[in-house]
Amino acid sequence: MALVSVKDLHKSFGELEVLKGIDLEIEAGEVVSIIGRSGSGKSTLLRCLNQLERHDWGTIVLADQRLDGTAMSPGELSRNVGMVFQSFNLFPHKTVVENVMLAPVVVKQTPRDEARRIAESVLAKVGMSEKVDAYPAQLSGGQQQRVAIARALAMNPKVLLCDEVTSALDPELVGEVLRVLEDLASEGMTLILVTHEMKFARDVSDRVVFMHQGRIHESGDPQTLFSQPRTPELSQFIASVL
């Protein structure tokens, strides 16, 4: 049984149909990159997976539980799915370690000292142990994004969703964030990434999904997909980004 199973997923914003029937199965430990032009629905798909957007039709099954708005509470959902955003979205009034501790303490009711230990260990994993007491405003973009990854990991999710996590970074800071994701991938974390980093998608993913006009247009293992695209849309896309 797949960890994430999406069937016939539809989502519209008003008149505009953004997702026109998505079927996708993702196994535990798999790293899946979703690529495509802006407006192709990749971020919306990702946001449906943790219900930041409610889908209109279709089913999402996550770890044997259906996500249908009411079936899983936000608290439960957050134990299964973590999310990292393009714009980091750290809480500015909390220090690095407080950012990471917040959800375990408030949502999971983890005792503070235990939450602190968890926070320190995930911060060590992303290489941010030196900055536990800094405020987000005192960090570089790359550091903020690594803290955001640690914050998501502190809930011990089964899947980590990454929505263009390097797009807001200065080019020289992209590497440090991708390295953290690579480490997570090699540890067996299930990652679903919407990304414009084609090299990363090719080198680290187990599978690449190309979205076009609200549908999965082509998908497969990265080597084949990038070297032998089957559809003209994908070849055009690859030509335009490489």
Added chain:
Amino acid sequence: MTLDFSTLLPYTDQILHGLMTTLWLTAVTTMAGIALAIVVAYLRDGASKGRPTLVSRLLGGYVEVIRNTPFIVQLFFLFFGLPALGIPISATVAALLAMILNLGAYTAEILRAGIDSTQRGQHEAARALGLSRLQSFRHVVLVPAFSRVYPSLISQCIIVMLGSAVVSQISVFDLTYAANFIQSRNFRGFEVYLVVTLIYLLLAVGLRLAFEFVGRRLFAFRQGGSA
């Protein structure tokens, strides 16, 4: 005319008494008014995302009534109106209640501006981490919202402190009441009001400095710099 401040000396106790009353009225009002404003802002904020509920309409009505009527009328309404409805109320309680309701309404509106300017990503990050709406409001939204509107909040609290002079009209023994009392005995209006004016000025400046001191600690995260 000659100024003779020694005529005030026999009334030092009254001035101190009035000053203490003004101080504690302001202190209690500031704390209770801000607490009230947080509750009102939260309940109204929830409604703004869906259709307005009865609670949010009532709170909206409360905020509008307070902001569009004179404070002295609000005070008289409580002090003379409630007993007429069979609810006995002392002058001090009426004064305190009027001040809290007044500050609560203005601050709720100030705070709402701060809450509305919260970036969408903050709400989304909180939701993705599994925080409920109340948890998100309390742990994520509230402090940055306060920090953005803090200067307006300081001014509003000072306005209420100065506005508390009005409670002398229902014979609450505040600083203004003390002044009226003294000048009706010694007929040295100029000296009395000069002194009382200076005291109010010092109170206002002191209150602002105290608020700024607290703000620097509370909102240290805004100062940035290296860790």
